[in-house]
Amino acid sequence: MFSRILTKSCSQHSATLVRTFCASAKRDSMKVAVLGASGGIGQPLALLLKNNPLISHLSLFDIVHTPGVAADLSHICTPAQVSGHMGTDELEACLTGSHVVVIPAGVPRKPGMTRDDLFNTNASIVRDLVDACAKYCPQSMICIISNPVNSTVPIAAEVLKQRGVYDQKRVFGVTTLDVVRANTFIAQAKDLDVAHVNVPVIGGHSGETIVPLISQASPQVSFPRDERAKMTERIQNAGTEVVEAKAGAGSATLSMAYAGAKFTGSLLDALNGREDVVECTFVRSDETECKYFATPIRLGKNGVNQNLGMGHMTDFEVSLLEKAIPELNKNIAKGEEWIKANPAQ
Structure with a gap:
Protein backbone atom coordinates (compact mmCIF):
# COMPACT_ATOMS: atom_id res chain seq x y z
CA MET A 1 0.00 0.00 0.00
CA PHE A 2 2.72 2.46 0.98
CA SER A 3 4.60 1.67 -2.25
CA ARG A 4 1.49 2.42 -4.34
CA ILE A 5 0.90 5.66 -2.45
CA LEU A 6 4.55 6.70 -2.85
CA THR A 7 4.52 5.89 -6.58
CA LYS A 8 1.34 7.89 -7.04
CA SER A 9 2.79 10.78 -5.02
CA CYS A 10 5.98 10.83 -7.12
CA SER A 11 3.97 10.72 -10.33
CA GLN A 12 1.78 13.60 -9.18
CA HIS A 13 4.84 15.58 -8.06
CA SER A 14 6.58 15.04 -11.42
CA ALA A 15 3.43 16.05 -13.29
CA THR A 16 3.18 19.21 -11.21
CA LEU A 17 6.78 20.08 -11.96
CA VAL A 18 6.24 19.49 -15.67
CA ARG A 19 3.21 21.78 -15.65
CA THR A 20 5.13 24.40 -13.69
CA PHE A 21 8.26 24.48 -15.78
CA CYS A 22 6.95 23.39 -19.20
CA ALA A 23 4.28 25.75 -20.42
CA SER A 24 4.35 24.17 -23.88
CA ALA A 25 4.88 20.61 -25.09
CA LYS A 26 6.97 22.05 -27.92
CA ARG A 27 9.79 23.00 -25.58
CA ASP A 28 13.07 21.20 -26.09
CA SER A 29 14.69 19.23 -23.32
CA MET A 30 18.37 19.89 -22.81
CA LYS A 31 21.58 18.51 -21.42
CA VAL A 32 23.03 20.53 -18.55
CA ALA A 33 26.48 19.80 -17.13
CA VAL A 34 27.56 20.77 -13.62
CA LEU A 35 31.33 20.90 -13.13
CA GLY A 36 32.20 20.62 -9.45
CA ALA A 37 29.06 18.64 -8.72
CA SER A 38 30.30 16.93 -5.55
CA GLY A 39 31.10 20.13 -3.67
CA GLY A 40 29.24 22.30 -1.22
CA ILE A 41 27.53 24.27 -3.99
CA GLY A 42 27.50 21.53 -6.61
CA GLN A 43 25.41 18.98 -4.73
CA PRO A 44 22.48 21.24 -3.76
CA LEU A 45 22.69 22.91 -7.19
CA ALA A 46 22.39 19.52 -8.88
CA LEU A 47 19.47 18.65 -6.59
CA LEU A 48 17.62 21.81 -7.59
CA LEU A 49 18.36 21.29 -11.28
CA LYS A 50 17.04 17.72 -11.06
CA ASN A 51 13.64 19.31 -10.43
CA ASN A 52 13.64 21.17 -13.76
CA PRO A 53 11.89 19.05 -16.43
CA LEU A 54 13.43 21.16 -19.19
CA ILE A 55 16.58 19.19 -18.40
CA SER A 56 16.56 15.77 -20.05
CA HIS A 57 20.12 14.89 -19.00
CA LEU A 58 21.89 16.22 -15.92
CA SER A 59 25.59 15.45 -16.38
CA LEU A 60 27.74 15.73 -13.26
CA PHE A 61 31.52 16.05 -13.06
CA ASP A 62 34.00 16.25 -10.22
CA ILE A 63 37.31 14.73 -9.18
CA VAL A 64 35.77 12.70 -6.33
CA HIS A 65 32.46 11.06 -5.35
CA THR A 66 30.54 11.95 -8.53
CA PRO A 67 29.16 8.47 -9.24
CA GLY A 68 27.67 8.42 -5.75
CA VAL A 69 26.12 11.86 -6.11
CA ALA A 70 24.66 10.84 -9.47
CA ALA A 71 23.28 7.58 -8.09
CA ASP A 72 21.67 9.43 -5.20
CA LEU A 73 20.03 12.03 -7.46
CA SER A 74 18.93 9.41 -9.98
CA HIS A 75 16.48 7.99 -7.43
CA ILE A 76 14.46 11.23 -7.42
CA CYS A 77 11.19 10.90 -9.35
CA THR A 78 11.65 13.74 -11.83
CA PRO A 79 12.31 13.39 -15.57
CA ALA A 80 16.01 14.28 -15.87
CA GLN A 81 18.38 11.38 -16.38
CA VAL A 82 21.57 11.72 -14.32
CA SER A 83 25.09 10.61 -15.16
CA GLY A 84 28.18 10.93 -12.99
CA HIS A 85 31.68 11.48 -14.36
CA MET A 86 34.80 11.41 -12.20
CA GLY A 87 38.29 12.53 -13.21
CA THR A 88 39.52 14.49 -16.19
CA ASP A 89 39.41 11.43 -18.46
CA GLU A 90 35.62 11.61 -18.25
CA LEU A 91 35.22 15.30 -19.09
CA GLU A 92 34.56 14.52 -22.74
CA ALA A 93 31.67 12.21 -21.91
CA CYS A 94 30.32 14.69 -19.40
CA LEU A 95 30.41 17.70 -21.71
CA THR A 96 29.69 16.39 -25.20
CA GLY A 97 26.25 17.57 -26.30
CA SER A 98 25.77 19.94 -23.37
CA HIS A 99 23.63 22.98 -24.03
CA VAL A 100 24.45 24.67 -20.71
CA VAL A 101 27.52 24.21 -18.49
CA VAL A 102 27.45 25.49 -14.91
CA ILE A 103 30.80 25.75 -13.10
CA PRO A 104 30.75 25.97 -9.28
CA ALA A 105 34.08 24.11 -8.97
CA GLY A 106 36.78 25.48 -6.68
CA VAL A 107 37.72 26.02 -3.06
CA PRO A 108 35.43 27.86 -0.61
CA ARG A 109 36.25 30.93 1.42
CA LYS A 110 37.20 30.65 5.07
CA PRO A 111 37.14 33.33 7.78
CA GLY A 112 39.59 36.11 7.03
CA MET A 113 39.77 35.23 3.33
CA THR A 114 38.56 37.46 0.53
CA ARG A 115 37.31 36.17 -2.80
CA ASP A 116 40.61 37.36 -4.20
CA ASP A 117 42.45 34.98 -1.86
CA LEU A 118 40.85 32.12 -3.80
CA PHE A 119 42.33 33.37 -7.03
CA ASN A 120 45.35 31.18 -7.67
CA THR A 121 43.57 27.89 -7.01
CA ASN A 122 40.30 28.68 -8.69
CA ALA A 123 41.90 30.42 -11.68
CA SER A 124 43.59 27.22 -12.81
CA ILE A 125 40.44 25.16 -12.18
CA VAL A 126 38.29 27.48 -14.29
CA ARG A 127 40.94 27.63 -17.04
CA ASP A 128 41.09 23.86 -17.38
CA LEU A 129 37.33 23.28 -17.21
CA VAL A 130 36.54 26.01 -19.74
CA ASP A 131 39.25 24.62 -21.99
CA ALA A 132 37.42 21.29 -21.89
CA CYS A 133 34.20 23.12 -22.79
CA ALA A 134 35.97 24.68 -25.77
CA LYS A 135 36.96 21.21 -26.97
CA TYR A 136 33.82 19.20 -26.29
CA CYS A 137 30.86 21.62 -26.29
CA PRO A 138 32.04 24.88 -27.92
CA GLN A 139 28.50 26.12 -28.58
CA SER A 140 27.30 25.72 -25.00
CA MET A 141 26.26 28.48 -22.64
CA ILE A 142 28.88 28.72 -19.87
CA CYS A 143 27.80 29.94 -16.43
CA ILE A 144 30.69 30.76 -14.07
CA ILE A 145 30.04 30.54 -10.32
CA SER A 146 33.65 29.89 -9.21
CA ASN A 147 35.05 32.88 -7.33
CA PRO A 148 36.41 35.46 -7.77
CA VAL A 149 33.86 35.89 -10.58
CA ASN A 150 35.26 39.34 -11.43
CA SER A 151 38.46 37.55 -12.51
CA THR A 152 37.33 34.06 -13.50
CA VAL A 153 34.93 35.28 -16.17
CA PRO A 154 37.74 37.15 -18.00
CA ILE A 155 39.89 34.01 -17.66
CA ALA A 156 37.10 31.92 -19.24
CA ALA A 157 36.74 34.40 -22.08
CA GLU A 158 40.46 34.41 -22.83
CA VAL A 159 40.60 30.60 -22.91
CA LEU A 160 37.74 30.51 -25.39
CA LYS A 161 39.49 33.14 -27.49
CA GLN A 162 42.67 31.04 -27.49
CA ARG A 163 40.64 28.13 -28.85
CA GLY A 164 38.84 30.29 -31.43
CA VAL A 165 35.34 29.61 -30.10
CA TYR A 166 34.59 32.71 -28.01
CA ASP A 167 31.09 34.15 -28.24
CA GLN A 168 30.54 36.92 -25.72
CA LYS A 169 26.80 36.23 -25.74
CA ARG A 170 27.37 32.77 -24.27
CA VAL A 171 29.58 33.45 -21.22
CA PHE A 172 27.96 34.53 -17.95
CA GLY A 173 29.22 35.33 -14.48
CA VAL A 174 26.46 34.22 -12.11
CA THR A 175 25.85 37.20 -9.83
Whole structure:
Protein backbone atom coordinates (compact mmCIF):
# COMPACT_ATOMS: atom_id res chain seq x y z
CA MET A 1 0.00 0.00 0.00
CA PHE A 2 2.72 2.46 0.98
CA SER A 3 4.60 1.67 -2.25
CA ARG A 4 1.49 2.42 -4.34
CA ILE A 5 0.90 5.66 -2.45
CA LEU A 6 4.55 6.70 -2.85
CA THR A 7 4.52 5.89 -6.58
CA LYS A 8 1.34 7.89 -7.04
CA SER A 9 2.79 10.78 -5.02
CA CYS A 10 5.98 10.83 -7.12
CA SER A 11 3.97 10.72 -10.33
CA GLN A 12 1.78 13.60 -9.18
CA HIS A 13 4.84 15.58 -8.06
CA SER A 14 6.58 15.04 -11.42
CA ALA A 15 3.43 16.05 -13.29
CA THR A 16 3.18 19.21 -11.21
CA LEU A 17 6.78 20.08 -11.96
CA VAL A 18 6.24 19.49 -15.67
CA ARG A 19 3.21 21.78 -15.65
CA THR A 20 5.13 24.40 -13.69
CA PHE A 21 8.26 24.48 -15.78
CA CYS A 22 6.95 23.39 -19.20
CA ALA A 23 4.28 25.75 -20.42
CA SER A 24 4.35 24.17 -23.88
CA ALA A 25 4.88 20.61 -25.09
CA LYS A 26 6.97 22.05 -27.92
CA ARG A 27 9.79 23.00 -25.58
CA ASP A 28 13.07 21.20 -26.09
CA SER A 29 14.69 19.23 -23.32
CA MET A 30 18.37 19.89 -22.81
CA LYS A 31 21.58 18.51 -21.42
CA VAL A 32 23.03 20.53 -18.55
CA ALA A 33 26.48 19.80 -17.13
CA VAL A 34 27.56 20.77 -13.62
CA LEU A 35 31.33 20.90 -13.13
CA GLY A 36 32.20 20.62 -9.45
CA ALA A 37 29.06 18.64 -8.72
CA SER A 38 30.30 16.93 -5.55
CA GLY A 39 31.10 20.13 -3.67
CA GLY A 40 29.24 22.30 -1.22
CA ILE A 41 27.53 24.27 -3.99
CA GLY A 42 27.50 21.53 -6.61
CA GLN A 43 25.41 18.98 -4.73
CA PRO A 44 22.48 21.24 -3.76
CA LEU A 45 22.69 22.91 -7.19
CA ALA A 46 22.39 19.52 -8.88
CA LEU A 47 19.47 18.65 -6.59
CA LEU A 48 17.62 21.81 -7.59
CA LEU A 49 18.36 21.29 -11.28
CA LYS A 50 17.04 17.72 -11.06
CA ASN A 51 13.64 19.31 -10.43
CA ASN A 52 13.64 21.17 -13.76
CA PRO A 53 11.89 19.05 -16.43
CA LEU A 54 13.43 21.16 -19.19
CA ILE A 55 16.58 19.19 -18.40
CA SER A 56 16.56 15.77 -20.05
CA HIS A 57 20.12 14.89 -19.00
CA LEU A 58 21.89 16.22 -15.92
CA SER A 59 25.59 15.45 -16.38
CA LEU A 60 27.74 15.73 -13.26
CA PHE A 61 31.52 16.05 -13.06
CA ASP A 62 34.00 16.25 -10.22
CA ILE A 63 37.31 14.73 -9.18
CA VAL A 64 35.77 12.70 -6.33
CA HIS A 65 32.46 11.06 -5.35
CA THR A 66 30.54 11.95 -8.53
CA PRO A 67 29.16 8.47 -9.24
CA GLY A 68 27.67 8.42 -5.75
CA VAL A 69 26.12 11.86 -6.11
CA ALA A 70 24.66 10.84 -9.47
CA ALA A 71 23.28 7.58 -8.09
CA ASP A 72 21.67 9.43 -5.20
CA LEU A 73 20.03 12.03 -7.46
CA SER A 74 18.93 9.41 -9.98
CA HIS A 75 16.48 7.99 -7.43
CA ILE A 76 14.46 11.23 -7.42
CA CYS A 77 11.19 10.90 -9.35
CA THR A 78 11.65 13.74 -11.83
CA PRO A 79 12.31 13.39 -15.57
CA ALA A 80 16.01 14.28 -15.87
CA GLN A 81 18.38 11.38 -16.38
CA VAL A 82 21.57 11.72 -14.32
CA SER A 83 25.09 10.61 -15.16
CA GLY A 84 28.18 10.93 -12.99
CA HIS A 85 31.68 11.48 -14.36
CA MET A 86 34.80 11.41 -12.20
CA GLY A 87 38.29 12.53 -13.21
CA THR A 88 39.52 14.49 -16.19
CA ASP A 89 39.41 11.43 -18.46
CA GLU A 90 35.62 11.61 -18.25
CA LEU A 91 35.22 15.30 -19.09
CA GLU A 92 34.56 14.52 -22.74
CA ALA A 93 31.67 12.21 -21.91
CA CYS A 94 30.32 14.69 -19.40
CA LEU A 95 30.41 17.70 -21.71
CA THR A 96 29.69 16.39 -25.20
CA GLY A 97 26.25 17.57 -26.30
CA SER A 98 25.77 19.94 -23.37
CA HIS A 99 23.63 22.98 -24.03
CA VAL A 100 24.45 24.67 -20.71
CA VAL A 101 27.52 24.21 -18.49
CA VAL A 102 27.45 25.49 -14.91
CA ILE A 103 30.80 25.75 -13.10
CA PRO A 104 30.75 25.97 -9.28
CA ALA A 105 34.08 24.11 -8.97
CA GLY A 106 36.78 25.48 -6.68
CA VAL A 107 37.72 26.02 -3.06
CA PRO A 108 35.43 27.86 -0.61
CA ARG A 109 36.25 30.93 1.42
CA LYS A 110 37.20 30.65 5.07
CA PRO A 111 37.14 33.33 7.78
CA GLY A 112 39.59 36.11 7.03
CA MET A 113 39.77 35.23 3.33
CA THR A 114 38.56 37.46 0.53
CA ARG A 115 37.31 36.17 -2.80
CA ASP A 116 40.61 37.36 -4.20
CA ASP A 117 42.45 34.98 -1.86
CA LEU A 118 40.85 32.12 -3.80
CA PHE A 119 42.33 33.37 -7.03
CA ASN A 120 45.35 31.18 -7.67
CA THR A 121 43.57 27.89 -7.01
CA ASN A 122 40.30 28.68 -8.69
CA ALA A 123 41.90 30.42 -11.68
CA SER A 124 43.59 27.22 -12.81
CA ILE A 125 40.44 25.16 -12.18
CA VAL A 126 38.29 27.48 -14.29
CA ARG A 127 40.94 27.63 -17.04
CA ASP A 128 41.09 23.86 -17.38
CA LEU A 129 37.33 23.28 -17.21
CA VAL A 130 36.54 26.01 -19.74
CA ASP A 131 39.25 24.62 -21.99
CA ALA A 132 37.42 21.29 -21.89
CA CYS A 133 34.20 23.12 -22.79
CA ALA A 134 35.97 24.68 -25.77
CA LYS A 135 36.96 21.21 -26.97
CA TYR A 136 33.82 19.20 -26.29
CA CYS A 137 30.86 21.62 -26.29
CA PRO A 138 32.04 24.88 -27.92
CA GLN A 139 28.50 26.12 -28.58
CA SER A 140 27.30 25.72 -25.00
CA MET A 141 26.26 28.48 -22.64
CA ILE A 142 28.88 28.72 -19.87
CA CYS A 143 27.80 29.94 -16.43
CA ILE A 144 30.69 30.76 -14.07
CA ILE A 145 30.04 30.54 -10.32
CA SER A 146 33.65 29.89 -9.21
CA ASN A 147 35.05 32.88 -7.33
CA PRO A 148 36.41 35.46 -7.77
CA VAL A 149 33.86 35.89 -10.58
CA ASN A 150 35.26 39.34 -11.43
CA SER A 151 38.46 37.55 -12.51
CA THR A 152 37.33 34.06 -13.50
CA VAL A 153 34.93 35.28 -16.17
CA PRO A 154 37.74 37.15 -18.00
CA ILE A 155 39.89 34.01 -17.66
CA ALA A 156 37.10 31.92 -19.24
CA ALA A 157 36.74 34.40 -22.08
CA GLU A 158 40.46 34.41 -22.83
CA VAL A 159 40.60 30.60 -22.91
CA LEU A 160 37.74 30.51 -25.39
CA LYS A 161 39.49 33.14 -27.49
CA GLN A 162 42.67 31.04 -27.49
CA ARG A 163 40.64 28.13 -28.85
CA GLY A 164 38.84 30.29 -31.43
CA VAL A 165 35.34 29.61 -30.10
CA TYR A 166 34.59 32.71 -28.01
CA ASP A 167 31.09 34.15 -28.24
CA GLN A 168 30.54 36.92 -25.72
CA LYS A 169 26.80 36.23 -25.74
CA ARG A 170 27.37 32.77 -24.27
CA VAL A 171 29.58 33.45 -21.22
CA PHE A 172 27.96 34.53 -17.95
CA GLY A 173 29.22 35.33 -14.48
CA VAL A 174 26.46 34.22 -12.11
CA THR A 175 25.85 37.20 -9.83
CA THR A 176 22.25 36.21 -9.11
CA LEU A 177 23.02 35.68 -5.43
CA ASP A 178 23.53 39.43 -5.00
CA VAL A 179 20.02 40.01 -6.35
CA VAL A 180 18.59 37.21 -4.21
CA ARG A 181 20.15 38.74 -1.10
CA ALA A 182 19.03 42.27 -1.97
CA ASN A 183 15.47 41.04 -2.56
CA THR A 184 15.45 39.13 0.73
CA PHE A 185 16.95 41.84 2.92
CA ILE A 186 14.75 44.60 1.54
CA ALA A 187 11.60 42.47 1.73
CA GLN A 188 12.39 41.74 5.39
CA ALA A 189 13.09 45.40 6.16
CA LYS A 190 9.87 46.59 4.54
CA ASP A 191 7.65 43.61 5.43
CA LEU A 192 7.02 42.81 1.76
CA ASP A 193 6.27 39.53 0.01
CA VAL A 194 9.76 38.61 -1.18
CA ALA A 195 8.29 36.71 -4.14
CA HIS A 196 7.29 40.05 -5.63
CA VAL A 197 10.43 42.07 -4.82
CA ASN A 198 13.10 42.68 -7.44
CA VAL A 199 16.20 44.81 -6.89
CA PRO A 200 18.67 45.19 -9.78
CA VAL A 201 22.29 44.72 -8.72
CA ILE A 202 25.00 45.90 -11.10
CA GLY A 203 28.79 45.97 -11.21
CA GLY A 204 30.71 42.92 -10.05
CA HIS A 205 30.48 40.17 -7.48
CA SER A 206 32.65 41.18 -4.53
CA GLY A 207 32.58 43.85 -1.86
CA GLU A 208 32.30 47.38 -3.15
CA THR A 209 32.02 46.21 -6.77
CA ILE A 210 28.48 45.10 -5.87
CA VAL A 211 26.14 48.04 -6.54
CA PRO A 212 22.51 47.46 -5.53
CA LEU A 213 20.14 49.89 -7.25
CA ILE A 214 17.64 50.25 -4.43
CA SER A 215 16.08 53.26 -6.14
CA GLN A 216 14.98 50.93 -8.96
CA ALA A 217 13.48 48.31 -6.66
CA SER A 218 10.08 46.92 -7.55
CA PRO A 219 7.90 47.70 -5.69
CA GLN A 220 9.41 51.08 -4.91
CA VAL A 221 10.97 51.45 -1.47
CA SER A 222 12.81 54.20 0.33
CA PHE A 223 15.13 54.35 3.32
CA PRO A 224 16.56 57.18 5.40
CA ARG A 225 20.13 57.93 4.34
CA ASP A 226 21.82 56.01 7.16
CA GLU A 227 19.57 52.96 6.76
CA ARG A 228 20.14 52.98 3.00
CA ALA A 229 23.90 52.98 3.56
CA LYS A 230 23.63 50.11 6.06
CA MET A 231 21.41 48.11 3.72
CA THR A 232 23.84 48.63 0.85
CA GLU A 233 26.79 47.59 3.00
CA ARG A 234 24.95 44.46 4.15
CA ILE A 235 24.22 43.43 0.57
CA GLN A 236 27.85 44.04 -0.42
CA ASN A 237 29.25 42.04 2.50
CA ALA A 238 26.61 39.33 2.81
CA GLY A 239 29.06 36.65 1.72
CA THR A 240 31.35 37.49 4.60
CA GLU A 241 28.34 37.34 6.92
CA VAL A 242 27.88 33.68 5.97
CA VAL A 243 31.59 32.83 6.10
CA GLU A 244 31.85 34.19 9.64
CA ALA A 245 28.61 32.53 10.76
CA LYS A 246 29.88 29.15 9.52
CA ALA A 247 33.05 29.70 11.57
CA GLY A 248 35.44 27.90 9.28
CA ALA A 249 32.96 25.37 7.89
CA GLY A 250 32.71 27.05 4.50
CA SER A 251 31.03 29.87 2.64
CA ALA A 252 27.62 30.46 1.07
CA THR A 253 26.70 27.14 -0.52
CA LEU A 254 22.94 26.66 -0.19
CA SER A 255 21.97 30.21 -1.14
CA MET A 256 24.50 30.14 -3.99
CA ALA A 257 23.08 26.85 -5.22
CA TYR A 258 19.60 28.39 -5.18
CA ALA A 259 20.85 31.42 -7.11
CA GLY A 260 22.72 29.24 -9.60
CA ALA A 261 19.65 27.10 -10.21
CA LYS A 262 17.52 30.23 -10.61
CA PHE A 263 19.84 31.68 -13.24
CA THR A 264 20.18 28.36 -15.05
CA GLY A 265 16.41 27.94 -15.07
CA SER A 266 15.96 31.41 -16.54
CA LEU A 267 18.56 30.66 -19.21
CA LEU A 268 16.83 27.41 -20.13
CA ASP A 269 13.50 29.23 -20.39
CA ALA A 270 15.10 31.74 -22.78
CA LEU A 271 16.76 29.02 -24.84
CA ASN A 272 13.34 27.44 -25.20
CA GLY A 273 11.83 30.61 -26.63
CA ARG A 274 10.47 32.57 -23.69
CA GLU A 275 10.96 36.24 -24.56
CA ASP A 276 10.56 38.08 -21.26
CA VAL A 277 13.47 36.58 -19.31
CA VAL A 278 15.68 39.16 -17.55
CA GLU A 279 18.48 38.40 -15.10
CA CYS A 280 21.33 40.50 -13.77
CA THR A 281 24.57 38.81 -14.85
CA PHE A 282 28.27 39.63 -15.33
CA VAL A 283 28.99 39.71 -19.07
CA ARG A 284 31.16 41.38 -21.70
CA SER A 285 29.82 44.91 -21.69
CA ASP A 286 30.17 48.40 -23.13
CA GLU A 287 28.02 50.01 -20.44
CA THR A 288 31.03 51.37 -18.53
CA GLU A 289 34.79 51.50 -18.98
CA CYS A 290 34.95 47.99 -17.50
CA LYS A 291 35.20 45.21 -20.10
CA TYR A 292 32.89 43.04 -18.03
CA PHE A 293 30.01 44.38 -16.01
CA ALA A 294 26.79 43.08 -14.49
CA THR A 295 23.52 44.71 -15.51
CA PRO A 296 20.01 43.43 -16.19
CA ILE A 297 20.25 41.30 -19.34
CA ARG A 298 17.39 40.09 -21.51
CA LEU A 299 18.21 36.48 -22.30
CA GLY A 300 17.35 34.78 -25.58
CA LYS A 301 17.95 31.70 -27.71
CA ASN A 302 21.53 32.78 -28.37
CA GLY A 303 22.32 33.82 -24.81
CA VAL A 304 22.58 37.57 -24.30
CA ASN A 305 19.75 39.12 -26.30
CA GLN A 306 19.87 42.70 -25.00
CA ASN A 307 21.81 44.59 -22.36
CA LEU A 308 19.22 46.70 -20.54
CA GLY A 309 21.85 48.96 -18.99
CA MET A 310 21.93 50.70 -15.65
CA GLY A 311 18.88 52.92 -15.84
CA HIS A 312 18.55 56.14 -13.86
CA MET A 313 20.65 56.14 -10.70
CA THR A 314 20.59 58.37 -7.65
CA ASP A 315 23.64 60.39 -6.64
CA PHE A 316 24.32 57.84 -3.91
CA GLU A 317 24.30 54.99 -6.42
CA VAL A 318 26.54 56.93 -8.80
CA SER A 319 29.01 57.37 -5.95
CA LEU A 320 28.93 53.60 -5.35
CA LEU A 321 29.59 53.01 -9.03
CA GLU A 322 32.53 55.41 -9.00
CA LYS A 323 34.08 53.38 -6.17
CA ALA A 324 33.31 50.08 -7.87
CA ILE A 325 34.85 50.72 -11.28
CA PRO A 326 38.55 51.00 -10.30
CA GLU A 327 38.38 47.84 -8.17
CA LEU A 328 36.48 45.97 -10.86
CA ASN A 329 38.97 47.02 -13.53
CA LYS A 330 41.77 45.77 -11.30
CA ASN A 331 40.02 42.40 -10.82
CA ILE A 332 39.44 42.02 -14.56
CA ALA A 333 43.03 42.91 -15.39
CA LYS A 334 44.28 40.41 -12.83
CA GLY A 335 42.38 37.61 -14.57
CA GLU A 336 43.55 38.62 -18.02
CA GLU A 337 47.17 38.95 -16.93
CA TRP A 338 47.08 35.58 -15.18
CA ILE A 339 45.78 33.71 -18.21
CA LYS A 340 48.39 35.31 -20.45
CA ALA A 341 51.08 33.99 -18.12
CA ASN A 342 49.31 30.65 -17.63
CA PRO A 343 47.58 29.80 -20.92
CA ALA A 344 45.58 26.66 -21.49
CA GLN A 345 47.78 23.81 -22.70
